[in-house]
Amino acid sequence: MSPGEDGLIGIPFPEHSSELLSCLNAQRRAGLLCDLTLTSRGARYPTHRSVMAAVSLYFRKLFGAEEGEAADFGTGGGCSVCQLDCVAPDALDALLEFAYTATLTIRSSGMREVLKAAQLLGIQCVADACRDILGEREEEEEERDHAGEAERVSRRKKDRRHISKSGLPHPQSPRPHSPSPSSPPLDYRQPHAATSSSPEYDEHSPAAGQNGDQQGGSRVTGAAVNGGGMHRGLGETLSAPTPEDGLSEEEDRGEYRDGGSAAPPVPPERGGAVGGRKRKSQTPQQCPVCQKIIHGAGKLPRHMRTHTGEKPFQCSACGVRFTRNDKLKIHMRKHTGERPYPCPDCPARFLHSYDLKNHRSLHSGARPFECPLCHKAFAREDHLQRHRKGHSCLELRTRRPRRGPGPGPGEGGGSGPHRVPPSLLDPLPLAHSSAFPRSPPQANSSGPPLLFPHDPDSASIPYHALPLLTPHRLAYASHLWRGMGLPGGTTGETGGPPSPLGSPPTQARWEQAENGEEEEEEEEEEEEEE
DNA sequence: CTGGGGATGGGGCCC
């Protein structure tokens, strides 16, 4: 290989962008290299012109960074001061935090101020996000107001509002850098929300508490919007959403609309397979990063580690780290040789109960998961899903195995023993049917849907798609790792490329094939009659 | 492409 000509290789450093941002944020907090000071009603925020120009259209214009103009602001060597009294200190603080962490953490009550500030400063993605949230919330509140059972919820909401209001500094009072005791949030010197508290999610540190408690005892009342918009350009590591992400986010969205109330109509469990288990009305907590409602007491710290990449539980034998203690415990079985789930029908033993369950289906020969198109039956649901994603059934499918020899003891007709999960019959999986309500992706049949509109004018992506970007596993995680003084975040998250399940061309082919089969089957029946 | 094992994240139950 001649190194000069075609020996060019690109070595990606996925953590670079997030590390860069994190470093800039550290410099900002330390006041290092700050060449711009923003002031708002007495509060001063040292910052960097380049960062502000990168984030805000307003500053881009101001500094002439947009069209190559050399404005005074842009060329001066000293530290400039930009007075922004039209922007509330809290909102400015939140926007600065967003600029340097890609996460917007604000209180519900401050949403409008942030929206206003984002519009003023030309931070489109934040403005869009705030608009969406405000819109949703208003709808939600209307629903609640009409619902008689919502009394408790609304009371809590009032409390929240009260807390939030009392937490806001008086507009006239100078913006303190150290907030008063009654105004816990938004100390700009401290990373917000999950950023600051992420190291404390370690289960070993009981002081950690829930994320919502970290700033004053009330649960999270604001929203943390992970800013994909402006930082997406930096974040080359942004991965397309996995089907899992999409699906779960769909579920989440449903839950989110419930607003975490104590007695919402519970969305169906996954596939309804859980059956008897009822969701106990445990205090749901909202993840400040992905907005997901986490049910179950004490589960939020566990969930947060999926964002931070923190793996506090290390195997003493091989050093592998885990996010959860129970996973480590299972892992340890590999070292101890313990396989607590023996198959009663054969010598096989398993680490997990569900492995045994899967395995036993082999003995029984049960293949309860049938492809509705080619009617091939599988013992495992995920294998059926994989089968359908691979579209292989189109080539292999011939005739409906209506008589015995086929897989499974029963006939496939109608309400036979073949269980086809409703989700699999749904031609358009949720992840692709409603996750992109505004701009449906150009689903090509060979790759993930396009999440990022190429149109530069559409500076923001739909807010609903933000959680799908899984940025929390990228830039965000890096900040936290850095904050914890740990080496760079693990990149174990694979987030494999999703298959465009149910993409229109494929769906059309399926439907076509299905129609063809109906005809074929009729012919077959006629033959049988003869 | 399929079968199988293992990993991961979320929720429920219980202490």
Add this chain to the structure above:
DNA sequence: AGGGCCCCATCCCCA
């Protein structure tokens, strides 16, 4: 409320 334990759904990887 927090955490342990368990189960479930889903995904990844390998043969």
